[in-house]
Amino acid sequence: MGRDPSSAALSLRPMAKIRSSHVCQTCGHVAMAWTGKCPGCGEWNTLVETVRRPPAKSAGGRSAGAGAATTAAARPVKLREVTSVQVSRLATGIGELDRVLGGGIVPGSLILLGGSPGIGKSTITGMAMANLQAGGAGTLYVSGEESASQVRLRAERLGPEALDVRVLAENSLETILATVEAESPSVVVIDSIQTVHSADLSGTPGSVGQVREAANRLAEAAKRLDVAMILVGHVTKEGSLAGPRVLEHLVDCVLQFDGEKERTYRTLRAVKNRFGATSEVGVFEMRSGGLTEVTDPSARFVEEASGATGSVVLASMEGTRPVLVEVQALVNPSELEIPRRVVNGIDRNRLSMVLAVLARHGGVGLGTSDVFVSVVGGVRIDEPGGDLAVALAVVSAQRGRPAAGRSGRPLACFGELGLTGDLRYVGHADRRVAEAVKFGLDPVVGPPSGERLAGLAPCSDVRQALKAAFATSPQGAVA
Ligand code: TYD
Ligand code: MG
Secondary structure: OOOHHHHHHHHOOOOOOOEEEEEEOOOOOEEOOOOOEOOOOOOEOOEEEEEEOOOOOOOOOOOOOHHHHOOOOOOOOOHHHOOOOOOOOEOOOOHHHHHHHOOOEOOOOEEEEEEOOOOOHHHHHHHHHHHHHHOOOOEEEEEOOOOHHHHHHHHHHHOHHHHHOOEEEOOEHHHHHHHHHHHOOOEEEEEOHHHOEOOOOOOOOOOHHHHHHHHHHHHHHHHHHOOEEEEEEEEOOOOOEOOOOHHHHHOOEEEEEEEOOOOOEEEEEEEEEOOOOOOOEEEEEEEOOEEEEOOOHHHHHHHHOOOOOOEEEEEEEEOOEEEEEEEEEEEEEOOOOOOOEEEEOOOHHHHHHHHHHHHHHOOOOOOOEEEEEEEHHHOOOOOHHHHHHHHHHHHHHHHOOOOOOHHHOOOEEOOEEOOOOEEEOOOOHHHHHHHHHHOOOOOEEEOOOOOOOOOEEEOOEHHHHHHHHHOOOOOOOOO
């Protein structure tokens, strides 16, 4: 946008071969001059000067405008006439990863794996590559962050097969591309895309210009050579992939690796997937021998749920799979002018909303209390169906008495809170209830459902839900 007039002005100067532009490190917006605020996304101090190469003459006459008249038109075909290819996917041998990918890696596809440092990106890619190599697929692990011996140290922890993966400690994009061409592996890991550096650009590694250039040329090579590539990317403090959102458009699949470094649970979700469903979530645990799959996360989390004061179990949906997670709250008189609202695993604004609904429609005022809410196990709840669990955990903490589950078991619940205090329907009520019933956590407090669900204690608003959770004496809860 707005690029044509300025580039036309620049092209009047015959000497301007290498031009620099200012690229926003957040949104990738290209500006001709530096400004404090990015015109694209409105962020401050994100524009970084990046050298752009002059448009390549050899780019097949794709230069805009001038060449258009001489370029022969292509013939579009009906979709029916396009030959459909049966993609045989490469199984990584890690069930949860394959499931999130939609059944394995599609040959020639580009996968972006994002996550904060230390979360286990190198570990999971190392494990996947070991399995692929053992299964007969050629692999290449390009490490720009660690030396080959450091990669070996990790591989030793992962098992003997991991040592068969071929490794290349390299930062130069040109060398990497030449090696991929010469070795023609089936799967390549670039760990990480932010360390890859092209000699054609003078920007520092990790700058938007460099990352975009590297990703573009790797993508081109991936399609041309039919090599699947996993690009490992860092995320910023805010949780977005550092720098280039542009990358997300370029790749076929974006995987997000979440969890807390200090905790052992990790969740892997597909944010975008051209070859499968998004919102599918894999759960892992970091152990001494690498990541192990948690195929039945509900069992783990319910086992850990205590049913204590301030704790309830949320019947949540992670993609197409119901998962029971424990939500804990702590409420304490505040010594501060503005009481604290501290969250872990849920959105802070969501907590504010739930507290406002509780105050207005549930008769529970917490204006002078600090409120802490945490989802146990490092799980993140991104769905509105978590509202009621947050509300009940907070009220339980405030009243100093446990929510009444059946015979001492924790109380299970789900549902979205509307601003009018109504408890709203959320998707897959049947599967949520069934999962809770499976673990003996019925009746489940939730919104009324169209069909009658065995094990559901339907409540139409927050008052009713509070009654259901606290009116009966907590029979089983040992005082
Ligand atoms: P790593 O994969 O290097 O993280 P990333 O590439 O995302 O930065 O692994 C991070 C942590 O995992 C590291 O602190 C050590 C730990 N770890 C284990 O606990 N067990 C293991 O078997 C391995 C390989 C790593
Ligand atoms: Mg790493």
